Amino acid sequence: MRELTKAIQETAQKLLQDKEVELVVGFAEGSLPLRNTPCFIRQPEEAQRLVWGYGCENNLATYLRKRPEKLAVVAKGCDSRSIVELIKENQINREKLVIIGVPCQGMIDRKKVTRLLAGRELLEAEVKDGQVVLKGKGYSEAVPREQLLHDSCLTCQHPNPVLFDIMLGEPVPVKEADSFGDLASFEAKAPAEKRAYLIQELSRCIRCYACRQACPMCFCEECFADCSMPQWLSKSSLNVQDNVFFQAVRALHLAGRCVDCGACDRACPTSIDLRTLTHKMVKDVQELFGYTAGVSLEEKPPLAAPLSSSTLNHF
Template identity: 80%
Template sequence: MLELIKAIRETAQKLLQEKEVELVLGFEEGTLPLRNTPCFIRQPEEAQRLVWGYGCENNLANYLRNRSEKVGIIAKGCDSRAILELIKQNQISREKVVIIGIPCQGMIDRKKVNRLLAGRELIETQINADKIILKGRDFVEDISIDNLLHDSCLTCQHPNPVLFDIMLGEPASVKYSDNNIASFETKTHEEKRAYLFQELSRCIRCYACRQACPMCFCEECFADCSTPQWLSKSSLNVHDNLFFQAVRIIHVAGRCVDCGACDRACPMGIDLRTLTHKMVKDVQELFGYTAGVNLDEKPPLAAPVNPTTLTHS
């Protein structure tokens, strides 16, 4: 990991020194264990702030739109897929971005860590091969990293960047299965409805999921409209919550790269990824399309489809 961090810093410094880019988007150390935060590097000497590790969970593609300068970006697999889709959707220009590809071994889910620690304060962490040591004032926990990865990482089929200008590090292998939606699909319509109502009853409509998603790029969201008014502004109810999430998911159909950013951003711990993962699977089955893997392939909603192939599930 240290060699990879060194390579990231040297690459960013060189790009800025040679005026290849005006800005590098990456990660720096956060203030808490297992937390790296997005950072914006504009001077070559600032490249020493850049880090890489199991806490670099944000999808940095979310910061690319509406920028006039040429940008270098540290991109793991899901970031690169989001960048590819943004290019296809004419939201960013391919010529204005330099993609520094980084193989991804998965990102640690701090919510899983918090559940494991059950209120105990985490002070320090240490990575040892495929294990992580969690340390506090009166405890030491040694646990497999695989047990703490985000669910989106556990089903990731593209851990390596699909689009890049510079590639650093050794390629990561695909080692996880993609079956976490099966239990939801076996439910009856009534059971699905009951499950979604139960989950979305906790929604406070903070729109963190929308803000975290690089594919939610409407200039004005329907949820913010007052004429017509789609959602109640004065009160929260589960029907409006379900309507908001359903429309949000439909709006990113064919663009969503299943990065899990919406799920991670939710402060209420709502299972949003079941909705996104189901939509991604349906798009694959109905249109034979996987978002963010082929720059030359037309988005599914821009291509003709045979209606006889459509099924209801």
């Protein structure tokens, strides 16, 4: 981690000094333990603020759309895949972007930490030899890192950037996990049970649209949720049916675009399980069209390509 932080700082500083870019988007230290925050560096001397940690969970591709200036971005596997899709959809000018690729060990889910600590406040955390040492007033607890990773990181098949200009650090090995294993319990449900589950989850929705804002692929000039002519759905979160409708449409709009980074899920202030829906859609796209988002610049997204007989055979 420390080496990666140093390498990121040096790379950013050099890019800015040489005027290769005007802006570097990366992560800085957050105000809480295990938390990093997106950070925008314009001066070479500010590059020292950049860090790499276990809380670099935001998808930074969100900040790259339609930027006028030349810029660099620190990208882990999922960020790079979103970048690939955004390039294909003309939202990022590849020529104006320098991708600083960073291999990703998986990010720590603070909600899991909070649950584990059961009310105790976390004051300090340290990650060493695969163990996370959590410290607070009167306690110090070591937990295996795997136990605290985000669910999306546990099934991730692309921890290393798929597209980069500069690669820092050594690529990490890819886990041989079943990327859709965690969907089994949802898929086993009957349609009515699925619906009941979604209604139960989305009854907590406050329509803050943080999920939409955090997602790099939600880039409509006007979201259908904001549209008033026609008004597709009510504006109030009290209508749970419309909350479900919003998420269902959001998932469908992301078919062939979603890289399962989990940014929407993390952004949700009421901890709604949003990923089950998007993750299931990722699986369906893979099964129906044989398409994995963000792994190739050439392959056309399935919803932007005419159906061929070979695609139709999947149905």
